[in-house]
Every structure is written in C-alpha cells, then in structure tokens.
Amino acid sequence: MTSSVEQLRNAYAIRGHSRASRTDIVNFRDRQLRRMVQHAYRNVPYYRALYDEHGVHPDAIRGAEDMPMLPAVTKTHFRGVPERERVASGLDPETLIPAASSGSSGRPFTIRRSWMEHNVLYLPRIRALRSYGVKRTDRSFNILNPKNVHARDNKMLGRSLVALGLLTKQKRMSIHLDAASIALEVRAYRPNMLSGYPNMLARVSEELAREPMAPPSIRVALTGAESLTPDLRRKIEARLGVPVRDQYGSNECNLMAWECSRGGSLHTSDDTVLVEVIAPDGTPVSPGHRGEVVITSLHSFAMPLIRFRLGDLAMQGAGLCGCGAPFGTIRSVQGRMLDMFPLPDGRVIHPYYLSESLIMDDPDWIENFQLTQERLGHITMRIIARAEPTSQRIERLRALGAELLGACVEFELMIVDSIPSETSGKYRPARSFVTSSYDDVTIQSVPSASTISSSETFFAAESQ
Numbered sequence: 001m002t003s004s005v006e007q008l009r010n011a012y013a014i015r016g017h018s019r020a021s022r023t024d025i026v027n028f029r030d031r032q033l034r035r036m037v038q039h040a041y042r043n044v045p046y047y048r049a050l051y052d053e054h055g056v057h058p059d060a061i062r063g064a065e066d067m068p069m070l071p072a073v074t075k076t077h078f079r080g081v082p083e084r085e086r087v088a089s090g091l092d093p094e095t096l097i098p099a100a101s102s103g104s105s106g107r108p109f110t111i112r113r114s115w116m117e118h119n120v121l122y123l124p125r126i127r128a129l130r131s132y133g134v135k136r137t138d139r140s141f142n143i144l145n146p147k148n149v150h151a152r153d154n155k156m157l158g159r160s161l162v163a164l165g166l167l168t169k170q171k172r173m174s175i176h177l178d179a180a181s182i183a184l185e186v187r188a189y190r191p192n193m194l195s196g197y198p199n200m201l202a203r204v205s206e207e208l209a210r211e212p213m214a215p216p217s218i219r220v221a222l223t224g225a226e227s228l229t230p231d232l233r234r235k236i237e238a239r240l241g242v243p244v245r246d247q248y249g250s251n252e253c254n255l256m257a258w259e260c261s262r263g264g265s266l267h268t269s270d271d272t273v274l275v276e277v278i279a280p281d282g283t284p285v286s287p288g289h290r291g292e293v294v295i296t297s298l299h300s301f302a303m304p305l306i307r308f309r310l311g312d313l314a315m316q317g318a319g320l321c322g323c324g325a326p327f328g329t330i331r332s333v334q335g336r337m338l339d340m341f342p343l344p345d346g347r348v349i350h351p352y353y354l355s356e357s358l359i360m361d362d363p364d365w366i367e368n369f370q371l372t373q374e375r376l377g378h379i380t381m382r383i384i385a386r387a388e389p390t391s392q393r394i395e396r397l398r399a400l401g402a403e404l405l406g407a408c409v410e411f412e413l414m415i416v417d418s419i420p421s422e423t424s425g426k427y428r429p430a431r432s433f434v435t436s437s438y439d440d441v442t443i444q445s446v447p448s449a450s451t452i453s454s455s456e457t458f459f460a461a462e463s464q
C-alpha cells in the first residue's frame, strides 16, 4: 500500500500537473502503474491468480506501453469473484468508502476506496473547472442522479472543499424532477456554471431560453454521464448562448477525461487514470481509430482496477492536444446512451426513474436489463436473469413498473436469454423509439423477436 504521506505528495503533484511537462506526467503515470501492478500481484488474490493464469509477471510492466501484456477484466468476471479477493489483503472492505459501479447497464457491484483515494479522484474535476475559467468564487448548479451521491460522498467533504476555497459553491438537483421546475431553481440560484446529463440540459436550456436570466449569467455548460451528440451540443449552446464542454467520468474512477477548453478533443487525466482505447485483441488502436475503453486507476490501491473494461467506445486522439496541455487525448466517446421517455400524460421521465426503482430495489437476481419504449403508451423491460426468478418477484416488479408509469402506459416485462447490442456493438440500456437523441449516431437496429431466444419466458402486463 502507499502511505498517507505518499498519497498527499501525489495529490500535491496532481494539483500542479496542468503546468507540468509531458515527460513529468508520463514518468508519474508509469511509476504509479508499476506500483499498482506490483501491489495487485502481491496483495490482491484476484490479480495474482489472473496474472499467474496468463503467465505474466508484474516485473514485465514498466509503463503504459507494456499494459497490453495484462489481460483486460470485465465487470462480469470481476464481480464473479468474492469481494475479499478483490480487496488488498489486510483491509476490511467494510471500513472503505463504497461507490456503486455504473448501475445503468446491469447489476451494479461495489467499488471500494480509502478516504484518501476517494478524495484524490476529485482533483481532476477541480482541474477541469479551472481550465474552463470557473473560479473559486463562482456558483455551480448540477443536475444529477441522486443515487450517484453516495452516503459518505460527500456532504462533509464538499463543505470542507468549499471552505478551503477548492470547490465552487454548488447546488444539486435531481434528474427525476421536470425540466420546468429545474429551470425555475436555476433562475433563482443564478449560477455561473450549469452541469448535467446532455438530454436533461437540452430540456432545461429550452425552458431557460424562454426569457432572459438575471445576471450573473451562465458562462459554460458541462455535460457528462451519457453521450453528448453534436445535435444535443448545438441545442444547448444555441439556447444558453455559451459553450458546452463534455466530461467523461465513471463511478469507478471519477473524472477520466475533460474536453479541451478550446473545444474538440478530451484531455485524458493521465496522472489519475490510464485510459486505453483498444482493439479486440487488446492492443491500442492508432489515433483516429475507434476502440473499446479500458481503464487502470492509478491511485486505487484498496481495490485495484487494472485494465477494467467499462463497456464504452471512443476514438483514440492525438498524443498531445493542440492547445499545449501536457495530457493525452481521446475523441467522441460513446458512453451511455439513455433516451428519455415522453409519456402520454405529459411527463418526460429519465430511464433511471424506472431502472433505479425496479433494479436497485431487488438487484440480486438481475444480470442485465434493457428498457425500450416502442410507442408513447408502451414500455418494455427485458431482463436477463442470473437465477430463475420466482413468480412473486416478477409479479412485484411488474406491479411496481405499472405503478411508476401510471394507467396511461402499458408496461411489459420479458425474461430473455440475451439482449441484442446495436450494430455498432454498443449496448443501449434505455432506448425510445418515439424520440431518441441517439438514433442518428448509431446504426438503428430494432430489437425483434428473431434476435431474442425462443426459450424466453414472456410476462406481459395486463392492459390497464
């Protein structure tokens, strides 16, 4: 394990890296990688077994270019192993800070970090805000998923950071509220920076554009957590009259890349995470080519994440950004594509409204799921079960779904063996065929009976 002194030294170094040379950052990154791989092999049973099985010794890893020697791990593989074997020996998982892995695409599992590790991962967020000219005295307004705000994350920490002048004053609102109510709060709060899910920001900005805002006005809009399409960007920029800057983060590693302040490429946070864009054989793709994103957290020693497949696609960018920043780049990240669902009664709901109530309530038997809206008044949930669900469980889920959606929507539940991905290879956990922000960025492939195994059990809701 790294000592607290080392961690503080690292945190201090990261704070200064915006002005460091590329060589300094590469050296820092490679040193952390070597430490992490050695540590994982010596202290984490899961990695020791994995690397022994693949016949690779940590001494072979000197830096980022050696990482393809190590096997990439999937969420399914990772969570199939008991937690104690994934946590560094000698640590009690219960004493660590828990964070759910991204729950939008299947059963979540818990990532655990020490207090210090957890907080180091906030530094790239502060760095990104500074690059956009967001000052300590500015006010930010964040529209987010309340489930992503973890119990110990982080009212206390947030207050301390604001008090220390490291973080801006912020107000948070839930994506489960409607756009008009959120816009009212934004007007009252008068933030300098607005951030949220692209689909939601497009709706809120539409409300805000109806009449001028009282100064001080918003200077920049930040998007994250789902894919920002050129169309959504254009809408938000036109309605707010400010630039949109995209951020690429995950629950596993907090902020991993942030858009250049000049727009275009995303700077990768090379001193906190190694972001690899790889081909199916595990080797890096060349700049301009698309591949799968695999991450290695450089500071999470309590529960190491080494070459962890997030399920996102991205394009490899230039080795350095044209703006002169000392970070690598990636482009056009295709992260989560979550459509919002307009309902016949006028509500427009975020899919998390359904998935979190339905999945988080009783997650153990669900391996993966997909929500699709075929018509305004018809939503289907497909579930791949880990274990044969009891009829009680299914009935409860069906009733809960029907209750959340109301009498105007027919809710259909299907237990299936597989859920088809898009032709692009990207799985879309929430898809509306009524209105979608993402259909023009991926090749359309409508789930049809032929793509789902005939052995599926079928549970239709009775019509309301």
Ligand SMILES: [Zn+2]
Pocket: 260, 261, 262, 267, 321, 322, 323, 324, 325
């Ligand atoms: Zn740049």
